[in-house]
Amino acid sequence: MAASIALAGCAESDRDESGGNGPSGEGSGGGTFVFAGAADPTLLDPAFASDGETFRVARQIFEGLVGTMPGTADPAPLLATEWETSEDGLSHTFQLREGVTFHDGSAFDAEAVCFNFDRWYNFPESAQSGDLAYYYGALFRGFATGPDSDAALYAGCEASSESEAVITLNEPFAGFISALSLPAFSMQSPAALEEFQEDGAANVLTTEYSTAHPTGTGPFVFDEWDRGNSVSLSRYDDYWGDVALVDEVRIVPISDPKARATAVENGEVDGADLIGPADIAPLEDAGMQVLPRDPFTVLYVGFNQKQKPLDDLRVRQAIAYAIDKEAVASASLPEGTELATQFMPQTVAGWNDSVTEYDYDPDRARELLAEAGAEGATIEFNYPTDVSRPYMPSPADTFNVVRSQLEAVGLKIKPTADVWNPDYLEKIQGSANHGIHLLGWTGDYNDTDNFVGVFFGTATDEWGFDNSDLFAKLREARQIPTVEEQIPLYEEINADVMEFLPGVPLAHPAPSLAFGPNVTGYEPSPVNDEVWNAVSVG
Amino acid sequence: MLRFALRRLALLVPVLLGLSVLLFVWVRALPGEPARSLLGQRATPEGIARVNEVYGFNDPLLQQYGSYVWALLRGDFGSSIKTGQPVLESFIEKFPGTVELGVAALLFAVVLGIPLGYYAARHQGRLLDTTIVSGSLIGVVTPVFFLAILLKLVFANWLDLLPTSQRQDPRIDATHITNFYVLDGLLTREWDAALDALTHLVLPAVALGTIPLAIIVRITRAAVADVLNEDYVRTAESKGLSRMLVSRRHILRNAMLPVMTTIGLQAGLLFSGAVLTESVFAWNGIGRFLFDSIGQRDYPVLQGYILLIAIIYALINLTVDMAYGVVDPRVRVS
Numbered sequence: 001m002a003a004s005i006a007l008a009g010c011a012e013s014d015r016d017e018s019g020g021n022g023p024s025g026e027g028s029g030g031g032t033f034v035f036a037g038a039a040d041p042t043l044l045d046p047a048f049a050s051d052g053e054t055f056r057v058a059r060q061i062f063e064g065l066v067g068t069m070p071g072t073a074d075p076a077p078l079l080a081t082e083w084e085t086s087e088d089g090l091s092h093t094f095q096l097r098e099g100v101t102f103h104d105g106s107a108f109d110a111e112a113v114c115f116n117f118d119r120w121y122n123f124p125e126s127a128q129s130g131d132l133a134y135y136y137g138a139l140f141r142g143f144a145t146g147p148d149s150d151a152a153l154y155a156g157c158e159a160s161s162e163s164e165a166v167i168t169l170n171e172p173f174a175g176f177i178s179a180l181s182l183p184a185f186s187m188q189s190p191a192a193l194e195e196f197q198e199d200g201a202a203n204v205l206t207t208e209y210s211t212a213h214p215t216g217t218g219p220f221v222f223d224e225w226d227r228g229n230s231v232s233l234s235r236y237d238d239y240w241g242d243v244a245l246v247d248e249v250r251i252v253p254i255s256d257p258k259a260r261a262t263a264v265e266n267g268e269v270d271g272a273d274l275i276g277p278a279d280i281a282p283l284e285d286a287g288m289q290v291l292p293r294d295p296f297t298v299l300y301v302g303f304n305q306k307q308k309p310l311d312d313l314r315v316r317q318a319i320a321y322a323i324d325k326e327a328v329a330s331a332s333l334p335e336g337t338e339l340a341t342q343f344m345p346q347t348v349a350g351w352n353d354s355v356t357e358y359d360y361d362p363d364r365a366r367e368l369l370a371e372a373g374a375e376g377a378t379i380e381f382n383y384p385t386d387v388s389r390p391y392m393p394s395p396a397d398t399f400n401v402v403r404s405q406l407e408a409v410g411l412k413i414k415p416t417a418d419v420w421n422p423d424y425l426e427k428i429q430g431s432a433n434h435g436i437h438l439l440g441w442t443g444d445y446n447d448t449d450n451f452v453g454v455f456f457g458t459a460t461d462e463w464g465f466d467n468s469d470l471f472a473k474l475r476e477a478r479q480i481p482t483v484e485e486q487i488p489l490y491e492e493i494n495a496d497v498m499e500f501l502p503g504v505p506l507a508h509p510a511p512s513l514a515f516g517p518n519v520t521g522y523e524p525s526p527v528n529d530e531v532w533n534a535v536s537v538g
Numbered sequence: 539m540l541r542f543a544l545r546r547l548a549l550l551v552p553v554l555l556g557l558s559v560l561l562f563v564w565v566r567a568l569p570g571e572p573a574r575s576l577l578g579q580r581a582t583p584e585g586i587a588r589v590n591e592v593y594g595f596n597d598p599l600l601q602q603y604g605s606y607v608w609a610l611l612r613g614d615f616g617s618s619i620k621t622g623q624p625v626l627e628s629f630i631e632k633f634p635g636t637v638e639l640g641v642a643a644l645l646f647a648v649v650l651g652i653p654l655g656y657y658a659a660r661h662q663g664r665l666l667d668t669t670i671v672s673g674s675l676i677g678v679v680t681p682v683f684f685l686a687i688l689l690k691l692v693f694a695n696w697l698d699l700l701p702t703s704q705r706q707d708p709r710i711d712a713t714h715i716t717n718f719y720v721l722d723g724l725l726t727r728e729w730d731a732a733l734d735a736l737t738h739l740v741l742p743a744v745a746l747g748t749i750p751l752a753i754i755v756r757i758t759r760a761a762v763a764d765v766l767n768e769d770y771v772r773t774a775e776s777k778g779l780s781r782m783l784v785s786r787r788h789i790l791r792n793a794m795l796p797v798m799t800t801i802g803l804q805a806g807l808l809f810s811g812a813v814l815t816e817s818v819f820a821w822n823g824i825g826r827f828l829f830d831s832i833g834q835r836d837y838p839v840l841q842g843y844i845l846l847i848a849i850i851y852a853l854i855n856l857t858v859d860m861a862y863g864v865v866d867p868r869v870r871v872s
Contacts, residue, residue: 011725014713032709036820039830042621044632073688129592131576138580205622227824229633230708238674248675250708254820258687263703263820266694386833421578422570422835429581441579482622 030235030247031537034262036254036272040228043205044214045197047120047184048127050134052528055183055250056273057231059531061103062186062216065094065113068529073296073347073446075177079108079187080215089172089481090155096163100240103221103346104191110159115190117157117167124200132204135184138459139175146335172481176446181529182445189215219244219533228253244533245521257388258316264288264514269536271515271522277334277393289471289515290452292336295345296506296526297391298335298451300438301402302503306432306464309374318368319436320358321346322409327360329507332397336510342494343510344451347526349483350490355498365409378412380435382428387420391512392405393441398438399505429462437462440509445527448490449478463502470496546801546856550849557848558610563843564601568782571595573836591674593619606841615846616838618831625842629824633846634717635705636823639807639815643747651751655797656790662763670755677752682811686745686818693775701818707736746811750804757800758841761793766803768792795862802858806851 027139036122039053048113067078080094100108120136125146127133133143142148155168169176179185197209214222219241220233221360231251235244252269254260260272261279264285275283280290290481301323304308325339339346342355369375383399384392392398403413418424428437439462444450449457457474459466470493477489513524518538524530573589574581590596594605609616615625658670693700705719706712712731714722720739723732738784766789774784814827820826823844831839 010714011715011722013726013728014729015711034708036703040621117763126592129588130580130582131573131589134577134580203617203622205672206617206624226714227621227628228827250705252708252820254703255826256817256820259703259818259820262690262694266702268701268703380621419833422575423574423831425579425581426570426574429579430586439579 018439027324030245032248032250033271033535033537034250034269034531036252036260036269038255038257038260038274039227040233040253041251043210044212044225044231045188045204045210046186046208048132048204048210049137049184053253054194055528056530057233058183058186058214058216059218059529060220060233060249061214061218061222062183062188064183064186065096067179068181068446068525068527070523071294071525073178073443073525074529075181075446083163084178084414085177088172090169092167092169092176094165094167095158095509096165096401097240097389098163100190100217101238102217103153103215103236104189104192106189106191108217109162110165111162112187112190113165114157114159115193116185116187117154119199120185121152121154121522122199126202127199127204133184135179135182139173139179172479174478174483174486175445175449178446178483181527186216191215197380201347211352219531220249223248235372237389239533242533244534246532249532257393261514264516267516269516270519271377271513273511273513274388274390275334275391275512275514276388277332277512279514280334282515287517289517289519290511291513291515291522291524291530292334293513293524294347294467294526295336295338295391295510296346296347296443297440297508297511298340298343298505299391299438299507299509300340300343300440300503300505302437302462303437303501304432304434304464305464305502309372309377310379310435310464312372312374313501314368315377315442317358318365318372318374318409319411320365320501320504321361321368321404322365322405322411323358323504323506324360324405325406325506328398328401328507331401332394333507333509334393336512336514338508338510340505340507342498343455343503343505344448344494345443345526348446348448348451349487350448350452350494352491352494355495357498358501358504362405362409369410376412378414379406380414380416380426381406382416382418382434382437384420384424384438385417386404387424389440390442391509392438393509393511395438402438402506405445429460432461432464442511443527448483448486449474452490452493452497453478456502465500465502467500470500539731543860546859549847550852553852554845554848555607557605557845558841559603562606565620565835565837565840566599568832570835572837575835576619596694610845615649615842618839620831620834620835620839626846627839628827628839629843629846632822632824632827635719635821636809636812636816636825638705638718638720639739639742639812639821639823640745640805642743643808643811644750644801644805646743646747647750647754647804651754652758652797655755656760656762656793658755658786659766660761667759671759674752674755677748678756682745682749683818684815685748686815689741689745700740701738702741704821705738707738710734717853742815742821743816746808746815749811750801751806753804754797754800758793758797761796762789765789765793795805798858798861799865801853805854809851810845 016019037053037056041054041057042049042051062076066075069076079097081097083092083094085092122144123133128137128143128146141152142152146507153169153171153173155170158166161165190348192215196213201207219236219239221236222236223232225231235247235250254263257276261275261283263269264272284290303316305311329337341357357531383395406413418427428434456470473493477486480486520536521534573586575587617624651818658667680812690702694702695810710731712728713726716722719735723735737819771788773786816823816826817829828843
């Protein structure tokens, strides 16, 4: 205590008395927008990130060549105003927006574009693992060095003029333009990277750049990251587009969904993501705004065909007929959820309106079980605990509804619950020790392969089947140079999948955001491409 | 006293070494691996193999343990696998939050608990005694998460009096020197920041302090009741000493030994209570971080944090043992 008192004499306030914010943003024109996510970002350099919380921060600071049309997952101009793909699908020419500057004052031009592409391609092996440069590794299939270098898609980048960059690939990649809307492919200031970043550092997560100097072209400039408390950003006054309405932004981590909802209702934060279905009505009753995102998700019941009797198509069909998707959605999923007929939402290219559908029919389910000799069969049903995912906000509730429906047709269900990560994921995706299970996916960007390719592209422990025809078709679809040309094959694949029935797609749940009554201008995006320059806090 | 302290500190070394072995084995015995946790749903067998290679999880266990202990001896607790931040750095950042919460909870428990326990003992069998004893029983059995929800409902949602998350309003421009936010506000004379930090402390401190409060009430009541029957108390009272003097010098001083032991144990147990409280109130402390790290199988954080907590726990107990000497000279002699 004596030391504290002694300190008092020399403790200086860091406050900027001229323009500092008081509570509720008083004393400054645009105020402060406080938003609660579910966790802290992992780091501030999005090239080494694949998690939504890091991307949420990155989207305010950085921009890529390609964005998305507001409220959709479709690609739209951002730092590139237009682009053209050569007939062979190997060369992509981007016309760049002029007059754009990075937050450090350096100019954004074609040289900067090539600098970024070359940087990703040349990541040292220590930075190539899936927990770091996941998206570049997964989508561009390899780096300049390392075990997958022969498969690398990237051939080179040429700055043909200040405002034109040409990216060349070794093979066509139909999802290339859409993929560039991911924050992992944001344009970062070459000057700042050269000064503060070391991609070969023993720990790229904690370089000066990744913790304190992220420098992009977005509407907000990075101020401070107080780990575990908040990330602070302020308006970039030289932004090329619509300058942000609020002066400052604070992004705070609140991991408990209930605590996030309470914080919104109590006015401690202006907005929050991933609101639980049970909290929506109370928030609305309290005068808060709840905005659903258009679903870009899928929630399914998966079958492990390594476990009997799930290897029998008739049993899988029986389970499909036994499930009343509408009841599942109304009991356990938020408003705005759409029922699923296949393993991807309707907005994705290749969605097929004539796949085999299994409308709720418990009598048919009983008949099929009898035919298969599986009446009264015992089936293990795995579901996760302690988790709320955008596609699965309350797994235990979903499990309970599906379980009662399956028991109603005579199946005996053996419930098995595990903690989400790593226990549940390890069991479902890393072992054959599971039966039917709840899982799902949120699309990263608008690409068909990012749904069906992720699920069924290769033999996995999750599904326990080896269907070489399906794997071959998905490989073939991936090689087709344009999205338009891919569509017929993906439609066929979706039809095949729903005949083969590796699982039952239940629904496309709509994740919800909540805001205080004074917040305006927030546009939800199905792929979370939400930039806050139009947001005001009244 | 100094020799006593030094001897106890020296005993810590083999204890910590043993603990390091236990921790090393325990975190690796948890089902699931860090690589799977890091990659989540995107994990592939190749991706997992690569992460294991990069982080050295494929090395022989003895080699991994050797590197771990060698680093420990140099004061290096390793870095988080998830965030890359050095374990000691993150501990130092977050520890003040937990201490601030723990101290507030303990203050709440002690300042209310001792007088209530004393009062109940002096009025045994009367209505107030029964009320206090029943109340403390409810306090002991109420789960922290339930109490937290109840407190939020009443004081935040209904009465709109107190905040429910974080250590300070993120809109406040506060200077942080020690990371003890209330203290920082006082030191920098940012009174609004100090007051705001204080209001943020109330609900989590009450939630965390309720079980210790109930236990302290019960122990104080029992200890005071015992002392009240002692001859020296009767003698002191019959000598005509004032009630205040008898209470202070004869009753409380003698009854305090078991109460202080309880407070010492509760101070240590606050760490485990903090895990849940910090999660529910989005409080940036070591409890919440440790809880998240278990889910992420973040081996260096789990090993480092628990070892650091053990050291602190041992130091708290040492302090309590030394405090016995002050209260009761017989302990010092023995």
